[in-house]
Amino acid sequence: MSRRQWFRRSGAAAAGLALAPQLAGAATPLSAPPRVANGPIRLSSNENPYGPSAAARKAMQAAFEESWKYPYAGAASDFIDLIAEREGVTPEHVILGGGSSEILHATGLAYGLHGGELLAAAPTYEGMPRYAGKVAAYTHRVPLNDALEHDLEAMEGRITQAVKLVFVCNPNNPTGTIVDAAALRDFVTTASRKAVIFVDEAYIELTDDPAANTMVDLVRKDHNVIVSRTMSKIYGMAGLRVGYALARPDLADRVKTYGMAGPNVVGLRGAIASLQDDAFREHSLSQMRKGRHLIYDLCKEKGRQHADSQTNFVFFHTGMPIRDFQEAMYDEGIMVGRAFPPYLDWARVSIGTDDNMAAFATAFRKVMS
Ligand code: PLP
Numbered sequence: 001m002s003r004r005q006w007f008r009r010s011g012a013a014a015a016g017l018a019l020a021p022q023l024a025g026a027a028t029p030l031s032a033p034p035r036v037a038n039g040p041i042r043l044s045s046n047e048n049p050y051g052p053s054a055a056a057r058k059a060m061q062a063a064f065e066e067s068w069k070y071p072y073a074g075a076a077s078d079f080i081d082l083i084a085e086r087e088g089v090t091p092e093h094v095i096l097g098g099g100s101s102e103i104l105h106a107t108g109l110a111y112g113l114h115g116g117e118l119l120a121a122a123p124t125y126e127g128m129p130r131y132a133g134k135v136a137a138y139t140h141r142v143p144l145n146d147a148l149e150h151d152l153e154a155m156e157g158r159i160t161q162a163v164k165l166v167f168v169c170n171p172n173n174p175t176g177t178i179v180d181a182a183a184l185r186d187f188v189t190t191a192s193r194k195a196v197i198f199v200d201e202a203y204i205e206l207t208d209d210p211a212a213n214t215m216v217d218l219v220r221k222d223h224n225v226i227v228s229r230t231m232s233k234i235y236g237m238a239g240l241r242v243g244y245a246l247a248r249p250d251l252a253d254r255v256k257t258y259g260m261a262g263p264n265v266v267g268l269r270g271a272i273a274s275l276q277d278d279a280f281r282e283h284s285l286s287q288m289r290k291g292r293h294l295i296y297d298l299c300k301e302k303g304r305q306h307a308d309s310q311t312n313f314v315f316f317h318t319g320m321p322i323r324d325f326q327e328a329m330y331d332e333g334i335m336v337g338r339a340f341p342p343y344l345d346w347a348r349v350s351i352g353t354d355d356n357m358a359a360f361a362t363a364f365r366k367v368m369s
Pocket of ligand 1: 242
């Protein structure tokens with residue numbers, strides 16, 4: 001792919017370009033992934049370069065022995081049972097996906113087909129609205145508030161009879177912001193009487209208080225709510241494609257109808273090991289927090305505003321068109337996130353390894369000077 005093509009796709013993989021040397025990831029006792037020797041540093045897709053954990057890698061190697069079998073012969077039900085136990089729901093509440101993307105797509109079809117309309121913030125994660133758009137489902141948009149958070153009051157006022165599903169990304173991508181847990185709980189409780197509320201919790205484990213921030217208690221209370229999660233972020237397994245969601249069994253069945261592939265045995269065994277690896281999760285969390293603060297400090301140094309992130313990325317004001325910032329950073333060997341209208345002079349940068357972040361700091365200072 002040419003440099004030009006990468007910018008056109010903006011955010012897609014650009015492996016093999018070798019514009020600048022990739023710095024080696026710092027080895028840790030928990031994960032010592034050998035990093036790609038060359039190619040730009042990927043701070044563009046909110047991946048976690050520390051994963052998969054050593055325990056997950058070991059479990060995945062062992063899983064080759066059972067990979068002649070279909071996932072439903074054991075790995076899928078073991079994963080579902082583990083999730084059900086951890087979340088205090090029944091296995092019938094659990095939906096599996098090839099990444100949470102499959103669940104976002106399936107849900108977009110389940111509620112967007114036959115004239116169903118969706119409601120979502122702008123900007124937010126586009127996986128579901130974009131996919132539902134392919135079956136001509138219209139998504140109503142509600143701008144974020146001044147703190148770049150979901151404007152729940154405005155969203156509630158926009159739910160009409162035609163709106164079948166409300167998408168809430170919490171924390172939100174691309175801003176990294178989280179809404180107050182009590183306010184969201186009130187919103188979901190009330191609004192779910194009018195439409196299904198889908199809460200995308202891809203980054204929930206990276207928040208300061210995941211237990212308070214999750215809406216899974218409303219699933220347990222039989223509300224009209226679907227909560228999705230992924231193994232791609234804090235667990236660093238984006239390439240293995242394992243995601244899941246939790247919902248009342250009738251909602252779960254409706255979404256499952258539209259599923260297409262689901263995860264594979266190797267990914268599922270890695271996910272089972274990862275979920276039980278508290279040390280690795282803590283390690284990832286502390287690295288991501290450290291990275292957030294490094295970017296905050298750089299923003300402060302250059303007098304730039306940033307959103308308060310509870311994720312593994314930071315959204316900040318560059319003061320230049322995002323395309324110019326992307327290109328200048330790319331020339332320094334760093335890939336950053338794409339444009340997120342209407343914030344066309346803001347950038348989203350994912351947290352990488354310590355070495356990646358040191359390289360980012362050098363490039364940032366040069367580009368922003
Ligand atoms: N939801 C959000 C908010 C995301 O940011 C992403 C990926 O970046 C996804 C879902 C999809 O992740 P995956 O399909 O890897 O689970």
